[in-house]
Amino acid sequence: MIYLDNAATTHPKPESVYAAADTAARGGGNAGRGAHSLSRAASNAVDDARNRVARLFGVSDYRRVVFTLNTTDALNLAIKGALSDGNHVLISSLEHNSVVRPLEAMRKLGVEYERVPTSPSDGVSADDVRKLLRPNTKMLAVTHISNVTGARNPIAELGALCRERSVLFLLDAAQSAGSAAIDVDAMNVDLLAFPAHKGLYGLQGAGGLYIRDGIDLAPQRHGGTGSHSELRAQPDELPDRYESGTMNVPSLASLAAGVEYVARRGVENIGAHETALANRLIDGLTQVRGVTVYGAKQGANRSGVVSLNIENVAPTDAAAILDGSFDIAARAGLHCAPDAHSALGTLESGGTLRLSVGAFNTDSDIDACLTAIDAIASGAI
Amino acid sequence: MTDLSRYARQSVFNKIGADGQRKLAQSRVAIVGMGALGTVAASELARAGVGFLRLIDRDYVELTNLQRQMLFDEADAADGTPKAIAAAEHLRKINSAIILEPVVSDFNARNAETLTRDVDVVIDGTDNAAARYLINDVCRKLAKPWVYGGALGSVGAVMTFLPDGACFRCLFPDAQSGGESCATVGVLNMLTGVVASLQAADTLKILLNSPSLDRRYRTFDLWNNVFDAIEVAQNPDCPCCNGDYTHLNASAVDVPVSLCGRDAYQVAGRGAVDSDALAQRLRGIGNVKLNAFMLVFEGGGAGFTLFPDGRAIVKNVKSADAALSVYAEYIGG
Known part of the structure; x- marks a missing residue:
């Protein structure tokens, strides 16, 4: 199996990740509940994950990293916890449904949101955002890297603009955490949502949100935290304020191991590796008759996500053929980001075939995939 | 009463x-x-x-x-x-x-x-x-x-x-x-x-x-x-008669996958399908295109692409169940 669906979830993971999850799963103990050795081991695993994640993103107070069920859960907390009646929000037109649907739900509560016209290949420009800012604009929510087009948004410029205009900057790092450098202070990121199971190479079942000091989000879940049990109200302290209920300790333990791997190999190195593979892929695809490549052009600034279509082959059919006849895992469709497909002009035709590389893909994976696509394109009916 | x-x-x-x-x-x-x-x-x-x-x-x-x-x-x-x-x-x-x-x-x-x-x-x-x-x-x-x-x-x-x-x-x-x-x-x-x-x-x-x-x-x-x-005799080695309910206890139910597109579902099927023979039969009732990778059928209000491993992408259906119906009706159970 050649795995080219790393944008959905990375595979394989470093061996240390499986080992950490296995240890945590066998270890027993509920993090933050009890003082016996098993509970403390679980707590320590979660603490270790929090600390490593904080360091990776340049977060000075690691308690400001709270763990959630996944990136979507983190985005829901950021959006629903920060916004209220009368607020205006700007988003790019490359956003995932995990940003758009919470905002759509918030419309009922008087929150307005607006899409900034966005280049599918180059991302949203700070100048275009600036033109649409209003006095009541409370938040800019953008993806760091498009999960459809591979385009990268100019985070540092957007962050600087938000800081200048006192707008909350929510960054969706689902596709970038672990493969693109993120420094929350240097980039003026106020809220950073990230997954455990993609570029940070942890297992599925956890995500997180960094919340800048001074920002108070309304908790979206209330309940036991293992702390301040005498209080009826949700505690104010982070991370407890946002971490009610038992944590996914095996996933978080694996996240610690994944971040350790990523930090050792180097975020820039992983990103450069993925970019090189994507460029090799695009290079080959442009030589296949009947193939159209969408989104970000070849170059140093694109990510490892490549969207394409093969003439006369529906993207879902192409993915099924790659899987069934060539043992290559890829994803087809809208990738939960219909606006991005509107921008590409691929909404009506059922989206695109998406190939996404990860830290463990090689040149020969790309070459085998190109051979397969060439065969499909030339055998197309 | x-x-x-x-x-x-x-x-x-x-x-x-x-x-x-x-x-x-x-x-x-x-x-x-x-x-x-x-x-x-x-x-x-x-x-x-x-x-x-x-x-x-x-x-x-x-x-x-x-x-x-x-x-x-x-x-x-x-x-x-x-x-x-x-x-x-x-x-x-x-x-x-x-x-x-x-x-x-x-x-x-x-x-x-x-x-x-x-x-x-x-x-x-x-x-x-x-x-x-x-x-x-x-x-x-x-x-x-x-x-x-x-x-x-x-x-x-x-x-x-x-x-x-x-x-x-x-x-x-x-x-x-x-x-x-x-x-x-x-x-x-x-x-x-x-x-x-x-x-x-x-x-x-x-x-x-x-x-x-x-x-x-x-x-x-x-x-x-x-x-x-x-007359049909009971088979002493029959798994079902011996309490092995393979089909009822199946750990994986073939739940069709929604394809994040428009009204399309992928049905996993139950193994390889003889595309040539099926194409022969389907030609009588609709348009069939066949190549090494897939069989594309459209007719009778149904449409699907069938792949050699038995999976099919059923198009223009509103639900996973409807996709299973099309599969059973045209490709077989």
Whole structure:
């Protein structure tokens, strides 16, 4: 199996990740509940994950990293916890449904949101955002890297603009955490949502949100935290304020191991590796008759996500053929980001075939995939 | 006391009588599939006064159903009414004294026990082997009688399975994957009527403990005038008879995957399909394109792409269940 669906979830993971999850799963103990050795081991695993994640993103107070069920859960907390009646929000037109649907739900509560016209290949420009800012604009929510087009948004410029205009900057790092450098202070990121199971190479079942000091989000879940049990109200302290209920300790333990791997190999190195593979892929695809490549052009600034279509082959059919006849895992469709497909002009035709590389893909994976696509394109009916 | 006078022409029949008629009013039957067999059996049993009928089907009425699915009309097809609902609505007008429970759902390993636990007999109105093995498993496990019926072209078969004796898996140890279906080779409505009526008659006999129940495997070819019946012996090595309910306990249910696009679902299928042979059959009923990687079919309001490993992407369907229906109808179970 050649795995080219790393944008959905990375595979394989470093061996240390499986080992950490296995240890945590066998270890027993509920993090933050009890003082016996098993509970403390679980707590320590979660603490270790929090600390490593904080360091990776340049977060000075690691308690400001709270763990959630996944990136979507983190985005829901950021959006629903920060916004209220009368607020205006700007988003790019490359956003995932995990940003758009919470905002759509918030419309009922008087929150307005607006899409900034966005280049599918180059991302949203700070100048275009600036033109649409209003006095009541409370938040800019953008993806760091498009999960459809591979385009990268100019985070540092957007962050600087938000800081200048006192707008909350929510960054969706689902596709970038672990493969693109993120420094929350240097980039003026106020809220950073990230997954455990993609570029940070942890297992599925956890995500997180960094919340800048001074920002108070309304908790979206209330309940036991293992702390301040005498209080009826949700505690104010982070991370407890946002971490009610038992944590996914095996996933978080694996996240610690994944971040350790990523930090050792180097975020820039992983990103450069993925970019090189994507460029090799695009290079080959442009030589296949009947193939159209969408989104970000070849170059140093694109990510490892490549969207394409093969003439006369529906993207879902192409993915099924790659899987069934060539043992290559890829994803087809809208990738939960219909606006991005509107921008590409691929909404009506059922989206695109998406190939996404990860830290463990090689040149020969790309070459085998190109051979397969060439065969499909030339055998197309 | 329920008024049973409406059943006078039936209860006066000496094998039924007033006691038998009262017993029917207390009886409960589940019919899996509201197609050609299910609609006929449901219609007969509703009119006969069986007190509770559960009508299970995941599909929607289409114009091509009307040739043989006796409870539906053109308005149902135009509206695309779920078959279970349409059947219940029509039957309510025929007999408002019984309870009709339409269930718009796939019959699968996750709901099979719930849907059969509280009935006396299960009738097979399905069109595929996988569903029948599942009915067989669940009925054996719950010690329920069930009545198998099959019809294709002009050839039909019926067999009743009681909690003891041979089961469906003794008769057919492995799935017969001829790949033929009513969509590709057709079916006579006289045949489905005969099969379903035999199933309904067997059901009545089971409910009334009649000694006249025929437990043989009965087959017939209405066109070539052949009628036959054979005894089926229980297979001592039959997994199902030995309590191994493979189909009911399947850890993976074939849940179609929504493809994050527009009304398309991927159905996993059950292994490799002979694309050449299928293409041959499908050419009679629609447009077929075939190459080394896929078979693309469009016709009869259905569309799918089938891949050599048996998976298919079914297009223009509103639900996962509808995708399974298209797969069963055109590709086979």
